[in-house]
Amino acid sequence: MTDAVSFATGPLAAVxxxxxxxxxxxxxxxxxxxxxxxxxxxxxxxxxxVAHRANVxxxxxxxARTDAGxxxxxxxxxxxxxALVDDGQIDVDDPASRYLPALDxxxxxxxxxxxxxxxxxxxxxxxLSGARGDDAIEKAIALPQRYPRGxxxxxxxxxxxxxxALVAHVAGExxxxxxxxxxxxxxxxxxxxxxxxxxxxxxxASSDGDAIExxxxxxxxxxxxxxxxxxxxxWRTHVLVGEVNDGNxxxxxxxxxxHAGLFTTARDLLTFARxxxxxxxxxxxxxxxxxxxxxxxxxxxxxxxGFRIWRDEPARVDAxxxxxxxxxxxGHTGFPGVAFAMLPDRKxxxxxxxNRLHAAGTPRATEAMWRLARDAxxxxxxxxxxx
Numbered sequence: 001m002t003d004a005v006s007f008a009t010g011p012l013a014a015v016x017x018x019x020x021x022x023x024x025x026x027x028x029x030x031x032x033x034x035x036x037x038x039x040x041x042x043x044x045x046x047x048x049x050v051a052h053r054a055n056v057x058x059x060x061x062x063x064a065r066t067d068a069g070x071x072x073x074x075x076x077x078x079x080x081x082x083a084l085v086d087d088g089q090i091d092v093d094d095p096a097s098r099y100l101p102a103l104d105x106x107x108x109x110x111x112x113x114x115x116x117x118x119x120x121x122x123x124x125x126x127x128l129s130g131a132r133g134d135d136a137i138e139k140a141i142a143l144p145q146r147y148p149r150g151x152x153x154x155x156x157x158x159x160x161x162x163x164x165a166l167v168a169h170v171a172g173e174x175x176x177x178x179x180x181x182x183x184x185x186x187x188x189x190x191x192x193x194x195x196x197x198x199x200x201x202x203x204x205a206s207s208d209g210d211a212i213e214x215x216x217x218x219x220x221x222x223x224x225x226x227x228x229x230x231x232x233x234x235w236r237t238h239v240l241v242g243e244v245n246d247g248n249x250x251x252x253x254x255x256x257x258x259h260a261g262l263f264t265t266a267r268d269l270l271t272f273a274r275x276x277x278x279x280x281x282x283x284x285x286x287x288x289x290x291x292x293x294x295x296x297x298x299x300x301x302x303x304x305x306g307f308r309i310w311r312d313e314p315a316r317v318d319a320x321x322x323x324x325x326x327x328x329x330x331g332h333t334g335f336p337g338v339a340f341a342m343l344p345d346r347k348x349x350x351x352x353x354x355n356r357l358h359a360a361g362t363p364r365a366t367e368a369m370w371r372l373a374r375d376a377x378x379x380x381x382x383x384x385x386x387x
Contacts, residue, residue: 003267005043005062010383012037012046015376019354019369020049032060032204033369034353037377038270039346044380045266052205052241053358063201065191066353067245068262068269069334073160075192075272076175077258078114078306079183080167082286082294089170092293092305100166102141108149110166113159114305115298119147120156123223125213127251128232136252137165153300157259161248164258176256186285187275189268195255197242197263206245206336207357209236213247239358245336260335266351269340273331273349277342295330295342308332310341312374329374337363339370343377350377 012035019033032049050057051064068075084090090099092110097103099110112118121143126136140158147154164175171178176194184192191198214229216222229235234251236243244250246260255261278284279291286294294305302309310329329350331341337354352373356363 003038003041003043005045005267007062008044008046008380011376011379012044013048015372016046016048018372019352019356019364031355031359032064034060034062034064034266035351035373035376036062036266036270037343037348037350037380038274039348039381043267043270044384051202051355052239054205058202060204060353060355061202062267063265064204064353065197065201065242065263065265066204066338066355067206067240067334067336068192068264068338069245069260069336070157070160071264071269071332071334071338071340072249072260072262073258074306074332075187075189075264075269076179076183076194076262077160077163077167078294079187079272079286080171080179081110081114081163081306082290083182083186084167084170085290086287096162096166099170100162101169102137102165103162106141110163111298111305112149113156113163114294115300115303116153116155116159117150117299118156118159119145119149119151119154120158120162121146121223122155123157123216124225124248125217125227125232126161126248127234128217128225128227130232132252133254136248137161150299153303157246157248160259161253161257167258174256175253175258179256187272189264189272191268192262192264194261195244195263198265201265203242204336204353204355205358206240206355209238209240210247211237212357245357264338266353269338269351269353270349273340273342273351276330277344277347277349280344304330306332310371310374312371333366333370335366337366337369339366339373341374343374343381346378346381348377348381350374 016033036045047060051060052058108118131139168175244255249257249261279286282288329341333339337356340351
C-alpha cells in the first residue's frame, strides 16, 4: 500500500516552527523539526528549519534520515523480543539468565529489564576502558547493582544493552542481523538499519561529537560513574552526520546495540506504529495477545514492556479498550530529539523528528517538545474530522 503523503499547514506547521524558532541565538539557521500524523494510508506532515547547519544549509524534509537514539529500544529490541515471544522462544517472566547465560546469578527477569525495574545503572560509559563487543557486555553485567530490583522504574540503557545481547544469543546471529529478520522486515521498515543511514534523503546532524558524554564523565552528572575523560582517547569532536550519536553504541558496539544505533525516517516510524496498531487488532506482524501485552501498563502506569505510555487527556474508553489499557499515546522517545507514538483512540500514529542537539546553547528537552507535537497531531485530527 502506498501512502498518500501531503504537506500540512495549521497546527502541524505551527508546532514544527515553534520547535525550532527560538533556539538559534548565533545568527545561524535554526535546527530542524518534522511533525507528522497518519491514519490509514493518509500522512500529513510539516517541516521547519534545517537538517544540517553546514556552509550551505540542508533543509529538513519528509525523507530526512535521523539517528533514532533510544527509539532503537522499541523498533529493534522490543520488536525482536515480541517476535521471539510469538515463536515460543522467550517468556518474559523467565529469568533473563535462561536466555543469556552470562547473566547467571542475577535474579532478573526479561520483564524486569523491559520495564526498567532490574535496578541497573541508568548509564555507564562501557567504552571508557576500551571495552568492545563481548567485553563490553561482560563489563555491563559486572557493574554493581544501583537500586534494589523491583523497587521502582529506573530507566536504564544498560538493561537494554543486555536485552540486545539476549536477542542476539537466542537468535544465534549478530544483533543487526537478528533485528533485520525479526523486526525490520516483518514491519516493512525499508528505510531503517543499524550504524549508518540508508540512502535516499538528507542526513540529519546531531551533536558536536561526544561533547555531551565527555562532560557527563568528568562531572559525574547526572550519573556518578567515577571516571575521567582522560581515560579514553577516541573522543569525537566533529559534528556527527551519519554517525551514531550514542557513545556506547558507537564506540563499544560498532553502531549496533540494544539501546541505540538505528537510523530511520519519519515514514518508517509511522509504519512501525501503524503495524503495532494493526497487531493489537489482529492484523499485523505481531500476534494480538503479544502486542496488547507489551503495550499495556506494568507496575508503573507510564511503562509497558519496553513501550512508554503517556496519558495526556482522558482516553476514549470505547476506542482504546483493547490497546494499552486505554492509554492516550504509546511509543518512545530518542535522545537526538526523535519520538513516535500510536494514538489508539484515533487509530492514528504520530511522529516527531528534530535535531535539537545541533543548535547553539542548551538543547530543548525532548519530552517537552514531544508533548507539543502530540497535542498538535490531535488538534490536526480534530480539525480535519478524522475520528
